[in-house]
Amino acid sequence: MEQSAAGGSSTVIPSLYPSQAKLAADSYHTGRVIEDPKWSLATVSHLTELCLQHIIDNFENNPILNHLLPEHQRKVLDRLPTGLPLAVTANLIHNEDYWKRCCTERWQVCDISNYGNRWKQMFLERHLESILKSFIPNTTDPNQVLDLIPLCKDYVRKLEVDQFLPPVKVDQKEEMNDLSHTGSDSGLDEVSVHHYDLGALIIALPHLEELHLTYGVKDCGMNFEWNLFRFTYQDCSNLAVALKMCHNLKVFKLTRSKVDDEKTELLVHNLLDHPCLVELNLSHNLIRDKGAQALGKLINRSKLEILDLCNNQIHHLGAQALAQALAKNFTLTSLNLRLNCVEDEGGEVIGRALLTNTTLKSIHLGSNNLSGATAMLFSKVLAQNTALTSINFSCNHLGPDGGKQLLEGMADNKALLEFDLRLAEVDQEAEYIQQMVWANQEAARLRSLQQPPAKLL
Template identity: 50%
Template sequence: MSKSLQEPPGSGPKGPDDYRRLRRIIAEDPLWSLALVPSLSHLCLKSFVRDFEGLTVYEQLSNTQRQFIQERLPPSLPLSVTANVIEDGVYWERCCKQQWDLCDVSRYGDSWKRMFFERRLEGMIELFIPGVTETKKILDMVPLCENYVKRLDISQLLTPIRVPKKGKDEDDNVLGMETDDDYDQMNHFDFCILLEKLTCLEELHLVYRVKQCGLNYEGRMFEMNYKDCQSLSKALKSCKTLKLLRLHQSNIDDAKVQMLVKQLLGHPSLRELDFSHNVIGDLGAGAVGKLLAKSKLEVLSMCDNDITDSGGKAIAQALSKNSTLVSLNLRLNRLRDEGGQAIAEALMNNNTLRHLHLGANEVSGPTAIALAKVIAQNNTLKSINLSCNNLGEDGGKALAEAMSHNTSVTECDLRLSEVDEQIVSSINQVVWTNQGLGKKDRAGLNLTKYKLEDPLRTNQS
């Protein structure tokens, strides 16, 4: 071979390395690169993603390999395929963010899988139309989500589609004369079919109402009826893991509370009960008092109801015997001084209650004086709210005198209570001092715990 063929034109003698630097490959595919050929394991994982529905070796893969698959699986896969196979991780995060704009995973114990199944089941219940939606849809979901649902927050419950009964006089319909006999009773979703099967459920928040009903408004859309109460009572009794029950804005009266309480007596795990914003009167308060005396409730809230002095006395009687309740909220009722004084007297024998809210209860000086005696000798109470009452000068002075000897109360709300501003200021000063003492005590406890947990480090110091 001639020299001219061996060397590029216009160049002198060159070594082998010089020729390698001059060699170039121009690819016809503009996306071609010099990247290495994918490994066989990489190609296998890609095939697993493509054929995941028939995959049986997922649990045998390493964490890194599972992460690779979770990042690439389509969120549209059937839940029957993914629910009990794919663990909590990036796949469920992708599913959540695809379905909802706002995803605060901290409300779900930082578990994306729990968020997905709780919100999915909540949506199915909130859109359930009795008599139209098949209960099979809910029941088919249970085996997929039962291990992950710990809380249900139901913000609406739809009623059946109302169809007039045949044979009704058309003139009555024209005149708008409708009675309860015109339509079937408006029952909501039956929780009996569900709660017993949710073996991890700890919190249940319910509101019997219809959101955005528009011109179709009817009063019965915003209340729990008798049959609803019957079915819910049975469902609550069967849900042995329930710790918190909240029933708001559902027009619950005394009869319904009595029915609910009857099934909750002796409940093994219930610790928090909230019947706020209903129409519960003294009979209902008496029923709750029986529950308080026989259960292990720690938090009870019945604010914004129709409880008067008689109901307050029933709760006070139970409170004097209770040794578990930590918080009692009776705001926006009408206990008056008889009910308020009864609760104060009960606290003389109670060493567990830490938070008491009697705001807007038409109590006055006698109640404040009775509570002052409690404050003077009770070191358990941490917060007292007597706002929006007429405590007067005598009540304010009694509270101020008692607070001057107290070191445990770190919150005392006397806004709009007709107490002199100077007295309120002196009470607030004691509260701030107690707050500082509480911080020092907690710091001391933490230091003691630190020394006990690491004696070697303490000895070195």
């Protein structure tokens, strides 16, 4: 026992061994620990999750996706960033959900129905298209395109490129300014404005089936120059050679590119006897009679089913060449000659060809300066031809007499399902003709209902 120094009441302090004193001190300090009430063992990440996150963070340098279990692969793909280089992802990742994220994060409108209902195909096609649209010859590195070939060649089925940029040169700009001061456009031919050569790319895409091209510049605004919209003969030559080697191509569209007769003949020469081409669209160009004559040869030498020559400069001689091909052809089903100038001389020869042709289903002769003479001949076509299902004579001058002739031809016609006579000056006859067309449509609908369903293979 010990007495207090103040001489007061005494306090009994038991004597302790050193080990007991330490234990007491530890107990004292432990009691002062403040615990977090929100803490839980569940907040601690599993080692598996930490490893997966490490794989995601280092995927560009070490893409070990194929070494993971399926459930771990799904977790990695759900969290991978969409900005990884295609050299890493294109040949490794086939998961459609990942490519869907890539598409929706990059573009506002994503309709995969135009891309075989495959997100990966859509991304690779549109990515390649964007590079081609922004490619500047002599400035952009060609490897930006060539390096993509081994990554996308198994997926690209269709390319739609509605812009090609010409090369940008300082001396070219000065030359253009000199030409503008002289007020002459003839010197434009001497300016090098050749575009990117698609040859190496097209030939290296074995599954390419559709190619839609427009040689021009979109949204140029105040920077407008005529040379921005030139499809040169060298451009055409390069393209024609590539088309000949693209054996699986089914649809080719070259629109709004100032394609004239000379370039048309060059294209046709390389498309003759093409094994797969079924649709050709050269609308909104500068094709005249010689170009149409070349296309007449193509109709007879190829498997074309659809030919669109809308808004060109084809007159009656070109129409005669096309008509001669139609009289012998057994594959073409649609011909569009809207916004040309075939006039009655061309319209009549086309009509005579349709008296013997048994495969053409659609003919568009709108805005061709046709009159009653063409209507009179097509009255015979309506009475005899059982293959045509669509005729368009809109924006012509057929007149009331022409309307009466067509009405007589429709009397026994049961095949025509579309007949456009808007702004053709045929007056009330158009209403009677339309009633007959509606009757044909209803009869066709009833026939389709009576047909037995197709057997599933």
